[in-house]
Amino acid sequence: MTSIYVHPSAVGLPEAAAQLVHLVESGHEVVLLGEVPPTVSEAMPRLRRAPGVPAEVAPGSWLLSADAETCKERRTGLRTLLIGPRTAPSPRPGRRCDVEARDLAAAVLEILGRDVMG
Numbered sequence: 001m002t003s004i005y006v007h008p009s010a011v012g013l014p015e016a017a018a019q020l021v022h023l024v025e026s027g028h029e030v031v032l033l034g035e036v037p038p039t040v041s042e043a044m045p046r047l048r049r050a051p052g053v054p055a056e057v058a059p060g061s062w063l064l065s066a067d068a069e070t071c072k073e074r075r076t077g078l079r080t081l082l083i084g085p086r087t088a089p090s091p092r093p094g095r096r097c098d099v100e101a102r103d104l105a106a107a108v109l110e111i112l113g114r115d116v117m118g
Contacts, residue, residue, distance in 0.1 A: 001027055001028060001029055002028045002029070002058075002060050002061060002062065002111070002115065003029045003031060003057060003058055003061040003062070004023055004028050004029065004030050004031065004061070004062045004064060004111065005031050005033055005050070005053050005057075005061065005062065005063045005064070005078075006020065006030060006031065006032050006033060006064045006065075007033055007034070007063065007064060007065035007066070007067060007070050008033060008034040008035055008036075009065050009066035009067040009070070010064045010065050010066045010083050010104065010107075011032050011033070011034075011036055011037060011040055012037050012040075012066075013066060013083070013103075013104050015103070015104050015105065016037075016039075016040050016104060017039060017040045017043030017044055018043075019104040019105050019107075019108050020040075020044060020047070020104075020108075021043075021044065022108050022112070023108055023111065023112075024044070024047070026112060026115075028111070029048065030044075030047050030048070031047070031049065031050050032047050032048070032049050032050075033049075033050055033051070033052055033053065034051065034052070036049060053073055053078065056077075057075070057077050057078045059076075059077040060077065060079075061077055061078050061079070062078070062079050062080075062081055062111055063078055063079070063080045063081065064081050064083060064104075064107055065080065065081070065082060065083065065097075066082070066083045066084050068082055068097065071096060071097040071098075074097075074098070079098045079099065080097040080098045080099070081097060081098065081099045081100070081101060081107050081110065081111070082097035082099070082100045082101070083100075083101050083102075083103060083104055083106075083107050084100075084102070084103075085102070086100055
């Protein structure tokens with residue numbers, strides 16, 4: 001079972017409840033971080049909640065976010081996935097997420113695909 005931490009910026013996306021259920025149904029532990037919008041709370045009341053990503057995470061865990069700044073939380077065992085438009089190329093080093101997806105549906109498919117492919 002993979003732990004998937006969902007940043008508030010991704011929890012607030014309109015399709016969050018409909019997409020996160022696919023991760024739960026496939027046996028993943030989905031943890032909502034921070035404040036959870038009422039629509040998600042009502043649709044998925046059994047999801048675990050936490051104030052933030054724990055100091056130690058199991059290898060293969062994910063952090064889903066729609067805010068590129070959260071990629072600074074990268075650490076051993078935690079892969080970051082940015083949801084939204086690709087970041088523009090820049091000569092300056094910036095925050096980089098491990099993976100980018102155009103929307104939450106693509107992010108869910110990315111995680112499920114990597115589980116299958118290894």
